[in-house]
Amino acid sequence: AQKITQTQPGMFVQEKEAVTLDCTYDTSDQSYGLFWYKQPSSGEMIFLIYQGSYDEQNATEGRYSLNFQKARKSANLVISASQLGDSAMYFCAMREGTNNNDMRFGAGTRLTVKP
Amino acid sequence: DSGVTQTPKHLITATGQRVTLRCSPRSGDLSVYWYQQSLDQGLQFLIQYYNGEERAKGNILERFSAQQFPDLHSELNLSSLELGDSALYFCASSVGGGTGSGYEQYFGPGTRLTVT
Numbered sequence: 001a002q003k004i005t006q007t008q009p010g011m012f013v014q015e016k017e018a019v020t021l022d023c024t025y026d027t028s029d030q031s032y033g034l035f036w037y038k039q040p041s042s043g044e045m046i047f048l049i050y051q052g053s054y055d056e057q058n059a060t061e062g063r064y065s066l067n068f069q070k071a072r073k074s075a076n077l078v079i080s081a082s083q084l085g086d087s088a089m090y091f092c093a094m095r096e097g098t099n100n101n102d103m104r105f106g107a108g109t110r111l112t113v114k115p
Numbered sequence: 116d117s118g119v120t121q122t123p124k125h126l127i128t129a130t131g132q133r134v135t136l137r138c139s140p141r142s143g144d145l146s147v148y149w150y151q152q153s154l155d156q157g158l159q160f161l162i163q164y165y166n167g168e169e170r171a172k173g174n175i176l177e178r179f180s181a182q183q184f185p186d187l188h189s190e191l192n193l194s195s196l197e198l199g200d201s202a203l204y205f206c207a208s209s210v211g212g213g214t215g216s217g218y219e220q221y222f223g224p225g226t227r228l229t230v231t
Contacts, residue, residue: 035219044117045205045222091158102173103148103220105158 003027004092006106013082014114020067021077021109023092029053031097034075036066039089039108048090051075053097082113118142119223121206127229133194136226140187140208146170147189148209148220149181153202164189165211196230203227 005024013019025034036048051059051066059066067076079086092106118141128134140147149161151174160173164183175181178196183189193200204227207220 037222043203043227044224045207046117047219047221050219102160102163102171103150104160107157 003104004094004106006090006092006109008109009107010110010112012112012114013079015084016081018078018080019082019111021079021090021092021111023075023077023106025073025075025092025094027073027094027096029096033095034066034068035093035095035103036064036075036077037091037093037105038086039091040085041088045091049077079111084113084115087111087113117221117223119206119208119221121204121223121226123226124224125227125229127231128196129231130196130198132196132230133192134196134228136191136193136204136206136228138189138191138206138208138223140189140206141221144208144210144221145187146209146211146220147183147187148207149175149189149191150205150207150222151202152205152225153199156202158205161191193228198230201228201230 032053034051038046049061049064051068063080065078089108091108093103095103120139122137145166148163152158161175162181163171167183178194181191203225205222205225207222209220
């Protein structure tokens with residue numbers, strides 16, 4: 001079964017507008033971490049934002065915020081004031097608190113920012 | 116620049132051969148992770164080392180092996196290479212090995228392996 005689901009293979013957004021990239025996850029652990037990464041066309045993976053399962057506040061990092069809805073098991077990434085440089089693949093990932101300890105990634109969403 | 120270095124950047128080799136990919140983690144990070152990214156499989160976790168010890172194992176083939184040395188750099192060895200092993204191999208590092216804040220992983224630039 002998929003642990004991380006990103007249902008949007010591709011998204012378009014107008015420059016300066018906000019966009020939400022969806023992510024749902026599946027776990028029976030109480031302790032887990034959720035991460036978002038950006039992969040531009042150059043290939044590197046860039047860490048964006050982290051949300052812990054026990055964090056009561058939604059994480060924010062500059063223009064990035066994470067809309068964490070624990071009961072729904074969703075961890076959507078919100079990018080405000082989109083810029084052309086935001087065009088990239090975005091991956092949602094989860095790390096569970098069990099001994100397994102590996103990081104599971106979703107299939108990714110390709111975001112294109114239009115001028 | 117994440118502070119994680121990987122060499123080589125590109126590698127082209129033939130089926131049946133063996134290659135070694137090298138990774139140096141960020142200064143102060145004790146955990147090293149290896150991932151494989153291919154078009155059909157996406158980003159797959161292979162293996163994690165923490166301070167020289169294997170901590171977690173993912174979808175790593177028996178033909179693949181890794182180790183982390185006392186200076187914390189890591190090597191991923193791929194042997195009896197097949198066409199399907201062509202992929203981008205990432206190394207990542209983190210301070211610790213858990214799930215909490217501060218344990219985000221920082222990725223290196225990757226090694227693109229092409230098996231012909």
